[in-house]
Amino acid sequence: ACGQDTDEEVNGDDPVEEEVEDNGAAEEEPEADGLEGTITMAGSTSVQPLSEELAAAFMSIHPDARLEVSGGGSGAGITAAQDNAADLGAVSREVADDETGIDVHTIAIDGIAIIVHPDNPVADLSIEQIQAIFSGGIVNWSEVGGDDEDIVVVSREEGSGTRGAFEDIVMGEEELVATAIIQNSGGSLRESVAADPNGIGYVSLGGLNDTVKGLQVDSVDPTAENVLAGDYTVSRPFNYVSNDSEPLSELAQAFLDFVLSGEGQNVVEEQGFIKVN
Amino acid sequence: MSKVKRNQIIAYSLLSLAAALTVTILLAIVFYIMSRGLAMINLAFLLEEPRRMGAEGGIYPAILGTVYLVGVTLLLATPIGVGTAIYLNEYIREGLFKKVIRFTTEALAGIPSIVFGLFGFIFFVILLRDITGGWSIISGSLTGVMMILPVVIRASEEALRNVPNPLREGSLALGTTRWYTIKKIVLPLAFPGILTSLILSIGRVVGETAAFLLTLGGSLLIPRTLFDGSRTLSLHLYMVAMETGNMDMAFGTGAVLIILIIIINFLAGALFKRLIKRFS
Amino acid sequence: MTEQTNKSIKIEVNQLDFFYDQKQALNKISLEIPEQEVFALIGPSGCGKSTFLRTLNRLNDLIHKTSLKGKIKIDGDDIYHSSIDVVQLRKSVGMVFQKPNPFPFSIYDNVAYGPRANGIKKREQLNAIVEKCLRQAALWDEVKDRLDDSGTSLSGGQQQRLCIARVMAVEPDIILMDEPTSALDPLATLKVEELIHELKQNYTIVIVTHNMEQAARVSDKTAFFLDGVVVEVGETDQIFTNPKMKETEDYITGKFG
Amino acid sequence: MTEQTNKSIKIEVNQLDFFYDQKQALNKISLEIPEQEVFALIGPSGCGKSTFLRTLNRLNDLIHKTSLKGKIKIDGDDIYHSSIDVVQLRKSVGMVFQKPNPFPFSIYDNVAYGPRANGIKKREQLNAIVEKCLRQAALWDEVKDRLDDSGTSLSGGQQQRLCIARVMAVEPDIILMDEPTSALDPLATLKVEELIHELKQNYTIVIVTHNMEQAARVSDKTAFFLDGVVVEVGETDQIFTNPKMKETEDYITGKFG
Amino acid sequence: MQQTLKKKAANLEERIVKIILIIMALASVFSIGLIGFFLFKEGLPFVWNYGITNFLFGTTWNPTNQIYGIFPMIIGTVLVTILAIVIGAPIGIAVAVFLAEVAPARLTRIIKPMVDLLAGIPSVVYGLFGIVVIRSMIRSLAHGPLGEYLPGTYQTGYSVLAGGIILAIMILPTIITISADAIRAVPKEYKEAALGLGSTDWQSVYSVVVPAAKSGIITSIILGTGRALGETMAIIMVAGNTVQIPEFGWQGIFAPVRTLTGNVALEMGYAGPEHRQALFATGIVLFIFIMILNSITLALVKKEH
């Protein structure tokens, strides 16, 4: 269900690029705005690279501001916001109904790429096959047209947004196979698959690189365009969440505004994610 | 050759083999890390800020973070640790209180660092965030203090015990107070030993990761105050390796860490020799 | 038990018992030690001489699980009374140890240690004290050109005299000496013995010694300890020439110990 | 130098020099030690008695930077010759130390240690050896019901006899004893002395002692060491009643040492 | 010259110092009290509600569905630790004997700093070495020659074996240093006595010196066990973190496992309050393991005296 929601949002807002350039030019004299202080962000490791870029862009405009970005996983992002341990938590999935006490701000849409070793002859799997592989129904690559080798499933840790979204979209009611190797960040998961010709895992589109191969899902390539077009269905929102009982600090609010501004959304796009407005 | 002689030769060969194996393992690790890491190290690597979560750029903030964390941790742990050692060794005698402190320091020493991390997270990062700034160097340091306290206490006690008793009695018999005797006689003589223990605790702080993973926050920015989040070199190595998968950067950081540890061990060794000399 | 003397009593010990944990080391010791004399304690090893000496400046307080009964009065004050300041007590009762224990500082700083602890900071004042005490300890001529050398660089005999100078710098009334010459060669011993002779003009001295001849040479009165008990006490001459007790005679003629 | 005896010579020492690094501890020692007698070594502390004793089973080999000149023959074999198996040598030359040093094992295992090292594994055989040696060491009756107790739980005198039993279990010809009773009380000493008396039926014994009376009581011959040199050697009676050398006389009458 | 011996009201410094020192001495007591308090406050109610047996012996860990069984992680921890000891202890003790009894002093002086360096290397560096070198080596073994005997998921190199080897290396210095000290502390009379009885050097070492140093050596092993048990980062990097009980048999050492410490560190991005409490409860289990080990060490040390 959530996949559809995000698609609509994405479709809604395209035409901002021109304004962004202007804004950037207008804010060349940074001293004047007097924005200073520190905000901390924690949570999703999938959102983290994007947050870093956004923070860097923001700080180049407001040199007295300090944006500390750290990881921990989406669960940590939610609890950090709930506990006020961070100003903003990053969550790489839909926020569940029972995760209360927080305001949610969607900042981008991301696809989740199903990845295998580059040498793996398999290039395309259906959602059903992926589900069967991750739940232990299919255990050999030959069952999906590959070599006669046992499949090594690599997954993320409990609390990961990527895992949460992946399970929502792909796994349905099925449980992850118990023998799965567990890695606690997108990066280490990718390294783990890159090192194992029989491995399969999943990472943020932004975390895709040429050490691994992103599989087609139902014959659709995992690209931002395909996500945007609604053809690649394994996608999820990137959210910033904040504590709803305390107002955002001025700086945090300014950052959030920046992220959602044309300029911020440009950064989102440059990083290979999909804009939300 | 008699059987016992043959046994001896076999046994000693095996023992030498074990020693050779240990040395080989050490050299293999050091050389491997160095061979992949030294190539990364240059001025820019040391003095630039990281980009793309540390996959590019340098490690300067991590170096600064390490220095600050070590500095603050030692600044807090030294008086507490040395003070405890003085109290245990110079003021009280065997008894319940001493036993309790002994037991708790032993227990502290045994607690896995991840448990310190858990505690530090709940207590310093969340509960005391208005004071500590949440994830921050202060939170990390306070957690680090708890971790190295047993090391500092134990080593300082050892150093104090090495101060010959006749000197203490000589001073007290001159009608000086206990504290004066400690200040003027005991502490100066125990100083190299205490310093050695402090240097070794630097090693412990530099090498620690699990406790700081949950308390330092891992920000890549250059820390400006002690209430800013930060990361140490070890934490940086872990995050770069695990989050970005850029092993070359990780090896570069690893090489810096190993060089640092070698320097620390060397300093501690040199001081220890001085200590031995002083008391013989 | 002691004989009458014309000197006034400096230290008065009354029914003193001392225990290390369970073990009784001193048993009903009663003694009177007159002012400005040398009082020798002799007896076989382990009889409690050092223990007794260390009760006089409460150095035994430092040892775990010790206990004490009875009274020790110095100038009429009960030194184990709760109103007594141990630090003051130890200032007025100096102690010289068996093994010379100079501090690992310069000769000057060794002697100046006590005065400095008492708050004397002025260089001239310290200079004067250091010179006076080193002269009194008959060490000045030997070290006056090397006051900055470490105290531990001196010979054993010089170290012991340095320790005596160090004690004198805090101006005690009483000096306790626990086998002060047992670590020294005969020549150094002689020097220290001469010094003791001089010192008794100004100080009350209690000295423990294993060396019978030394006791005879330096002391005015002698007490013979055996197994924590004072067997006999009296004028040194009398003890050595005409002991009243069989045990004393056995000991001084070398039959045991 | 020694007088003629009807016994054959077990150990023959010829012009023995021994050095710790630069320091010469033994100087041209020549001695003949007859079979099945007790040979005592006496002399003041530091004169080289222990050093000499330990050259006889080459225990000094263990000390870093020692060197030796001269010859020691046992049963005619030069024990420092390269063909000699040190391990075999030490089996036939047992040693009992000054401080009883039982292993921290059971009494049984202490005695069985040597036989086991020699490959004896059978329980009955070991049982027999243990009983025989403990009997020989006059300890059997005291410990037969507690063979599994730790050797270190015994009293000092018992420990020393246990060490003697342990040595006998490897069936040596010669037993070296370095002040075997100095850590023991008079009663335990007496027991060990009696044992030595018995043992000389079967063993050649070389004993170092500080105790003149002991040397007189237990030994047949005595050598007096001084500063690494053998000053005098002869029948024990003669040495103690009618020493030829001034130094010997001074020593045994207690003038020095 | 007469000085009064009466107490002076002053000497304030002495008293203040003493109070400060007492406060400092209490800091460590206070620390452990705080740690214990928070650990138990967060974790204990959870264990109570969830049920101790369900928690300790449940074989499924699925926080999303509120299932919190840590048995596989207890097994994983125990397996990795035992393997580390099995590999590390014999080598460590052998090196200790070598250093204390066999090696010439000059060699000891060279090897000792190396052992210290081994102790000083940060655990993440071991972890890095572990993933890049050891894991790949194990993978080429498990996927190659042993491939036909092992299920695919046991061929990745992430395994009990990789964790065990890395931990074995990490505990070597602890075992070597403490054992060597214990062996050196054996009175040399024992060795002399043994040699005097005609033992070879090795016999005396093996049958007298080492047994006499037994309690020190055991202490070193226990402390090494504690270190292995508590290690986190290196183990997350190489053990695979799979929540499963490995197959029974030799294949089991190639299974990827998760340790208790790994569980806490991995899932600190917990999804909810109950999940977090379950992690604290995991911390309690670790804490108790360590306390048991500590008590054993203490009892041993006491027996020694």
Ligand SMILES: Nc1ncnc2c1ncn2[C@@H]1O[C@H](COP(=O)(O)OP(=O)(O)OP(=O)(O)O)[C@@H](O)[C@H]1O
């Ligand atoms: N700190 C201590 N704890 C327990 N017992 C002690 C302690 N110091 C001394 N003793 C015991 O008290 C007794 C008296 O000892 P003390 O040192 O006073 O004898 P001493 O006459 O000075 O002997 P020496 O001539 O050997 O110095 C001895 O039996 C000794 O073992």
Ligand SMILES: Nc1ncnc2c1ncn2[C@@H]1O[C@H](COP(=O)(O)OP(=O)(O)OP(=O)(O)O)[C@@H](O)[C@H]1O
């Ligand atoms: N390991 C050693 N290294 C250097 N010098 C030593 C060593 N052992 C003994 N010596 C020296 O060799 C000399 C003879 O010592 P030895 O132990 O043989 O004397 P001893 O007659 O047995 O004395 P004691 O009666 O005190 O046991 C002494 O001067 C001693 O200091």
Ligand SMILES: [Mg+2]
């Ligand atoms: Mg004494």
Ligand SMILES: [Mg+2]
């Ligand atoms: Mg000797």
Ligand SMILES: O=P([O-])([O-])[O-]
């Ligand atoms: O790190 P996550 O984006 O998977 O929560």
